[in-house]
Amino acid sequence: MLIPLVQGIRKFAMSAAQKPQIVFVLGAPGSGKGTICKNIVENYKFIHLSAGDLLREEQNTEGSEHGDMIKEYIKLGKIVPVEITCGLLKKAIEKSGASRFLVDGFPRNQNNLDGWEKVMSQCVDVKFVLFLDCSEEVCTERCLNRGAQGSGRTDDNLDSLKKRFNTYSNETMPIIKYYEGKGMVERVDSNRTLPEIFEDIKKIFTPFISQS
Numbered sequence: 001m002l003i004p005l006v007q008g009i010r011k012f013a014m015s016a017a018q019k020p021q022i023v024f025v026l027g028a029p030g031s032g033k034g035t036i037c038k039n040i041v042e043n044y045k046f047i048h049l050s051a052g053d054l055l056r057e058e059q060n061t062e063g064s065e066h067g068d069m070i071k072e073y074i075k076l077g078k079i080v081p082v083e084i085t086c087g088l089l090k091k092a093i094e095k096s097g098a099s100r101f102l103v104d105g106f107p108r109n110q111n112n113l114d115g116w117e118k119v120m121s122q123c124v125d126v127k128f129v130l131f132l133d134c135s136e137e138v139c140t141e142r143c144l145n146r147g148a149q150g151s152g153r154t155d156d157n158l159d160s161l162k163k164r165f166n167t168y169s170n171e172t173m174p175i176i177k178y179y180e181g182k183g184m185v186e187r188v189d190s191n192r193t194l195p196e197i198f199e200d201i202k203k204i205f206t207p208f209i210s211q212s
């Protein structure tokens with residue numbers, strides 16, 4: 001009797017350990033999410049999934065039934081319904097088969113969070129939220145520069161940026177506060193230079209990797 005029980009426990013422990021680990025990366029437009037995720041991937045074993053990149057890819061996929069809608073939402077800085085975004089994230093996580101992911105730019109509002117909880121909470125393990133805290137002034141300048149350098153994005157202009165910041169303050173900040181209440185937020189001041197930010201990133205990720 002004891003052997004099946006031990007085997008059962010071991011199987012349970014293994015399946016918990018094998019759940020993909022997720023770190024959400026949140027912050028205002030231009031706070032450096034993409035840049036910092038790239039740095040983390042270069043130094044630690046993570047796969048970077050940007051919700052915005054996945055949506056732009058879907059928007060450009062020929063025959064996509066959501067293409068026009070995504071295009072409109074992005075230009076207006078509105079958050080696309082979670083069924084689409086979470087579907088793309090889930091597919092990418094499953095396809096990759098990796099064990100650690102940086103999910104950049106998600107969950108960005110209550111609808112994103114609810115949809116994620118419903119579909120993903122059983123099969124992944126959200127470890128913490130990396131919050132890149134950066135002033136609107138610095139972020140705006142960075143996004144305008146990104147546009148001027150040929151990002152090709154339809155939303156790196158002052159008009160869209162104002163809308164994106166509104167969405168960020170009204171819809172994303174409450175999600176960051178929610179995770180703060182759960183003691184799950186690692187805040188980094190991303191107004192600074194990249195080497196300064198990376199020093200803080202190391203202090204967060206090195207212990208995390210060695211403990212998990």
Ligand SMILES: Nc1ncnc2c1ncn2[C@@H]1O[C@H](COP(=O)(O)OP(=O)(O)O)[C@@H](O)[C@H]1O
Binds near residue numbers: 143145
């Ligand atoms: N710490 C930083 N200092 C100066 N420029 C930065 C910094 N972090 C990012 N950038 C630049 O700012 C722009 C926005 O960065 P990005 O990583 O795309 O941010 P996000 O994904 O949050 O919108 C990019 O052109 C990037 O090269």
Ligand SMILES: Nc1ccn([C@@H]2O[C@H](COP(=O)(O)OP(=O)(O)O)[C@@H](O)[C@H]2O)c(=O)n1
Binds near residue numbers: 051053081085108112
């Ligand atoms: N979870 C998400 C992430 C992005 N998006 C859309 O994609 C746009 C660009 O997101 P992004 O993460 O690439 O932008 P940055 O914050 O990186 O500049 C957002 O303004 C939204 O319109 C979304 O609808 N839902």
Ligand SMILES: [Mg+2]
Binds near residue numbers: 033034050052105
């Ligand atoms: Mg980005």
